[in-house]
Amino acid sequence: MLEARELSKSFNGVVALDGLNVEVQEGEILCFLGANGAGKTTAINLFLGFLEPTRGEALVKGKSVRSDPVSAREHVAYIPERVALYPDLSGYENLRFFAELAGKRLGESELLECLDTAGLPRDANHKLASTYSKGMQQKVGIACALAKSAEILLLDEPLAGLDPKAANEFCSLLREMRHQGVAGLMATHDLFRAREVASRIGILRDGQLVDVIAAADVTAAQLETLYLEHMHEGREDAA
Incomplete structure (x- = not known):
């Protein structure tokens, strides 16, 4: 690989x-x-x-x-020391944006499943990324890798x-x-x-x-x- x-x-x-x-x-x-x-x-x-x-x-x-x-x-999916999310978008909106940037157009249920699998608390899905801890930001990064089907x-x-x-x-x-x-x-x-x-x-x-x-x-x-x-x-x- x-x-x-x-x-x-x-x-x-x-x-x-x-x-x-x-x-x-x-x-x-x-x-x-x-x-x-x-x-x-x-x-x-x-x-x-x-x-x-x-x-x-x-x-x-x-x-x-x-x-x-x-x-x-x-x-490839890249996860740096600090995942760069758009602070004025929610975790869900960030995921949708980065998935589309990678050429993946996923439905709402698929995107939410990626966030769930990555371990982001469900009540945080639609909160602004500016309110996230670093651990939550990293989980959105993992969700982006899942949405991209990164190998x-x-x-x-x-x-x-x-x-x-x-x-x-x-x-x-x-x-x-x-x-x-x-x-x-x-x-x-x-x-x-x-x-x-x-x-x-x-x-x-x-x-x-x-x-x-x-x-x-x-x-x-x-x-x-x-x-x-x-x-x-x-x-x-x-x-």
């Missing part, structure tokens, strides 16, 4: 992502962990076509994002700023979508939530993928220890 082949990006000679090789299959979520500047967001932006690679290729369902960005993005999710720090209850609900939604065959690539700082939601966890350091672990093979404590070891090695290399 997603594939990076020697995917690299430099900004004014500074390497942000260096030779990333990775695949994400149907029904799999890969979480990228790493410090700020490790290359997590850069990788996601390359898959979205927001950036041009310096070298290598980003593929979505076998299609090059660089040569055919419109076709590649047809299959792939690209998520950039979607858990940042969520309270524990909202984060737990969001991760439950992601696990359910994974079980339905949706593929996902998520950048996060949250080691423990990454282990809960991911099939595999990749650790990025200084633009390089330094480790990939099956989430089921490590405890939360083991993952934390492994992550800190990689970060410590990076500091030693820089010394």
Whole structure:
């Protein structure tokens, strides 16, 4: 579903992502962990076509994002740290607008079902988005992905700023979508939530993928220890 082949990006000679090789299959979520500047967001932006690679290729369902960005993005839903909703529209109206923007003309019952599946409280469907908490905004983002029938999710720090209850609900939604065959690539700082939601966890350091672990093979404590070891090695290399 997603594939990076020697995917690299430099900004004014500074390497942000260096030779990333990775695949994400149907029904799999890969979480990228790493410090700020490790290359997590850069990788996601390359898959979205927001950036041009310096070298290598980003593929979505076998299609090059660089040569055919419109076709590649047809299959993708993007959920950033804060979903950008129109504040003077309701959650329902935002969903209808973004669904139509994606070429999906759904009836009222179908749109409400998407919001319900995403976990937005029913009494919030027709309230202005300006009154929503961040967790509610993220749920509308998930509803947009459902309305679009997205096969792939690209998520950039979607858990940042969520309270524990909202984060737990969001991760439950992601696990359910994974079980339905949706593929996902998520950048996060949250080691423990990454282990809960991911099939595999990749650790990025200084633009390089330094480790990939099956989430089921490590405890939360083991993952934390492994992550800190990689970060410590990076500091030693820089010394």
